[in-house]
Amino acid sequence: MTGFLILEMRRSLRDLRYLVIAVALPIGLYLLFTGLFGSHGQRAQGLSQPTELMVAMVAYGAMWAVFSATGSRIAHERAIGWTRQLRVTPLSPVAALAGKLTTALAAALPAMVLVALTAVASHDVRLGAVQWLAMLAAMWAGVLPLALLGLAIGYLAGDEIAFPLTMALYFALGALGGLWMPPSVMPHAMQDIGQALPSNAVAELGWRIAGGQASVPKAVLVLAAWTVGSGLVALLAYRRRNTLSVH
Amino acid sequence: MYSPDSRAADPLAGRSRDGGMTVTATSNPTEPSLPRTDALIRLDDVTKRYDGDAAAAVHGVGMQIAPGESVAVMGPSGSGKSTLLNMIAGLDRPTSGTVTVAGERIDRLSETGLARFRRRQVGMIFQFFNLLDDMTVTDNVLLPAQLAGLPTAKARARADELLTALRIEPHRNAYPARLSGGQRQRVAIARALVNRPALLLADEPTGALDTATGQEIGELLAGLNASGQTLIVVTHNPDLADRYAARVIEIVDGRVASDAATGARR
Numbered sequence: 001m002t003g004f005l006i007l008e009m010r011r012s013l014r015d016l017r018y019l020v021i022a023v024a025l026p027i028g029l030y031l032l033f034t035g036l037f038g039s040h041g042q043r044a045q046g047l048s049q050p051t052e053l054m055v056a057m058v059a060y061g062a063m064w065a066v067f068s069a070t071g072s073r074i075a076h077e078r079a080i081g082w083t084r085q086l087r088v089t090p091l092s093p094v095a096a097l098a099g100k101l102t103t104a105l106a107a108a109l110p111a112m113v114l115v116a117l118t119a120v121a122s123h124d125v126r127l128g129a130v131q132w133l134a135m136l137a138a139m140w141a142g143v144l145p146l147a148l149l150g151l152a153i154g155y156l157a158g159d160e161i162a163f164p165l166t167m168a169l170y171f172a173l174g175a176l177g178g179l180w181m182p183p184s185v186m187p188h189a190m191q192d193i194g195q196a197l198p199s200n201a202v203a204e205l206g207w208r209i210a211g212g213q214a215s216v217p218k219a220v221l222v223l224a225a226w227t228v229g230s231g232l233v234a235l236l237a238y239r240r241r242n243t244l245s246v247h
Numbered sequence: 248m249y250s251p252d253s254r255a256a257d258p259l260a261g262r263s264r265d266g267g268m269t270v271t272a273t274s275n276p277t278e279p280s281l282p283r284t285d286a287l288i289r290l291d292d293v294t295k296r297y298d299g300d301a302a303a304a305v306h307g308v309g310m311q312i313a314p315g316e317s318v319a320v321m322g323p324s325g326s327g328k329s330t331l332l333n334m335i336a337g338l339d340r341p342t343s344g345t346v347t348v349a350g351e352r353i354d355r356l357s358e359t360g361l362a363r364f365r366r367r368q369v370g371m372i373f374q375f376f377n378l379l380d381d382m383t384v385t386d387n388v389l390l391p392a393q394l395a396g397l398p399t400a401k402a403r404a405r406a407d408e409l410l411t412a413l414r415i416e417p418h419r420n421a422y423p424a425r426l427s428g429g430q431r432q433r434v435a436i437a438r439a440l441v442n443r444p445a446l447l448l449a450d451e452p453t454g455a456l457d458t459a460t461g462q463e464i465g466e467l468l469a470g471l472n473a474s475g476q477t478l479i480v481v482t483h484n485p486d487l488a489d490r491y492a493a494r495v496i497e498i499v500d501g502r503v504a505s506d507a508a509t510g511a512r513r
Contacts (some may be wrong), residue, residue, distance in 0.1 A: 003393035011381055081377035086337055090366030090395040090442070092358045 001095050006071070008103035011120060013110075018068040020031035020169075022111040030054060034123060047150035047211050055206035056179040058087075058139055061111035063173060063199055066147040067166045069104035074154025076160030097151075099240055104147040105140065112136055124198065127210055135209040138160045142202035142219075144224035146173075148199075149235045155237035173199035198226040286311035286347075287341070287445060287477055289333055293344035294499075295330050304330040306501040314445070314480065317472040318486035319509075320481045322498035328481045330448055331498065336369050337361040337477065338449050349445055366395045370439030370447045374454035376440075377433040378423040385410070385419045388437045395442050402441070409437040415469070429460035436467065440476075447471065449480040451486055465491040 012018055031102075035051050053225065077083050086096055117135065127135065153183045157165055160190040174180055174191060177199030183191050194200045201219040288311065295305040305327040312318055320328045333339040334346050337353045346354045353364055370391075378387050385406055392402035405455040410416040413433045415426075423431055434451060439447055449468065453461030461484065469491040472478045483490055488495050489509050 003396065007390065007393065011379075014381065045353035081373055081375050082379055084373065085377035086368060087370040088336060088365055089391045090362050094358060095362075174339075206509075233253065 001091070001099060002090055004096065004099040005102060005106075008099060011073075012065075012069050012103060015068060015073075017072075018065065018107065021105070022065040022068055023062050023114055023164070025064070026115050027086075027110065029060070030057040030115055031122060033057075037216050043150050045056040047073050047207060048125075050119055051125050051127075051183070051210055052207060052237040054119035054123075054125055055135070055139075055210055056187045056203050057115045058112045058136070058175075059199060060071060060142045060179045062108040062139060062202070064170055065108040065111040066104040066169055067150045067153075069107045070100060070147055070150025070165035071153040071157070071166040072159075074100065074151065075157050075159045076083040076170060078155075079159035083241070100151060100154075101147055104150060105143065105210040107117055107141050108140060108147075113142065131209060131212070135206050138205040138209055138216075141200050142205050142223050145223055145230045146202075147229065148230035152230060152237050153243050154183055155234065173197055176200075178205065179203055198223055201226075202238060285313050287314040287316075287349060288312040288479075289345075289347040290331075290334075291345045291347075293331075293334065293341045293346060294391070295327070295334060295339065296342045298426055302380075303327075303501050305334070305341070305498075307443055308344075308498075308501070308503055310496065310503065310506065312477070314471070314477055315475055316477040316494060317469065317492045318480070319492035319495045320479060320498060321483070321485065321488055321495055322504075324483075326498045327501040328498045332448055332450055332479065332481050335446070336371055337364050368441060368445045370444035372432065372435045372439050372447070372449045372452050374451035376428075376435045376455075378431060380423050383420050383422060384415060384426070384434050387423065387434055388441055391438060392441045392468065397442070405441055405443075406437070409440055413437050422499075427460070428456045429463055432456065433463050433467070435466075436471075440471075445477060447476050447478050449478070449482075452480060453482065453492060461487065462490075 005222075030053055033049050037049060037053075074083070077086075087093065091099070113136070116125075116132070149169075153162055153166055153169075176194045177195050177197045178186065179199060183194050183200065186194065201222040204219040205216050205223075208219070231240070256477075260502065263414065290308055290310050293305055293308045294303050308327075317350075320331060322328045330339060330502065334341055335348065336353075337348075341354050344350055344354070348364070349368055349422045352363065353361065356364060379390075382390075385403075388406045388409060389402050392405060397405070407416070410419050413436060415433045416428055418426060418430060418434075423434065426434065436447075447468075452468065454465050456464060465487045468478055468480065471489075472493075480487065480492060492509060494506070494508050496503060
């Protein structure tokens, strides 16, 4: 299992799409948005503009990191026969699935930390040590349903469709989830939709913790619901592709 | 019964001085007559029925394969030959009947037990090589050893040995996309052998190759078998079966239609 995790992490860190979309793009967007919208305004939850945008881009980068390690990669591996080959190796199917999920979550960490470091270096964003840890840990745990959604796409979609589908989902979740612009400036209907999305819930966790507000029950409920839903779909999709038939 | 010692035969033992595989002719092709008492693989009345399919993919098949045999499984598309191979590899379970490999009933093993079984006993190659295109040749070959928990130094030594024996050592740092079909299949064979499996299973190994390269791979597989590697090849290619296997089992409509020795390597 350890060997598989090391292998998958190596592959993630060498994946150009991951480096560009999960790491470089959120950092670039952070610098662009703070440059365009100014650095000193107050935003929702009483956060400064750079802090609010940092949280949004941490969520954005983490989202693609887990998608890139699951959706289109798994669909491609199925297409080239690697998933089939993996079944002939000593790795059990359950371990392979757990390894994919663990790798996806691990791939989110560099993307998240690098955006935070950029915010600190470029705009002197300051949080307490406990706040930093709590914010990053909560947001990291919060991307679990997105990783499960990526697994579901990987086991359901074909190779050609998986990447555009994941990209479309990524942009939709980013825009509707309030990661590109504050949810408060969106129409009410879109706000309602946005609040039910896991992308918004992940950012909401971060915004509230960064703003010193401990209570985040709605976001936790949204994420829990998405975890159950995505997890079930991912499990069914995986079983459809991989399960041994039984007596 | 099968003796664990009999799987210790190292296919690299037949390596020639120049690092190529020797293809040793045998004057004693294995007779297919039953019963065998030293079977490495034993199938008893095996039936496989997929959900929703009225007809069984494999129906009442019984066979035994001894250590060191080279067997070609032939038959038309959809005849059940790949299903048969998958059941021997522990990738699929029979609906009824028993599958015993190396003295172990694999049809009733758990997923973890099957993973352990595959680590010890099975190497498998496929028609389309199934190599990871974002990893080098060496890394592809090393993968099963790493997944089996082999120490890195030992795994690398074994991979080096195989890359040299299969004459792909000059390409060790290349990515699969830069290799020819034959070279890619050699990499896949090296990967299949890295954990020293008792069984090498090949599902249409020449199906994606031109005739000359297919013959080259056929000779390579025959050389491995001559060195002691038990080999089962599923193929549509009668030439591959006749020239490089000692026994041909023909499957039609999920049943064994014939089981006969060939004049291979005579």
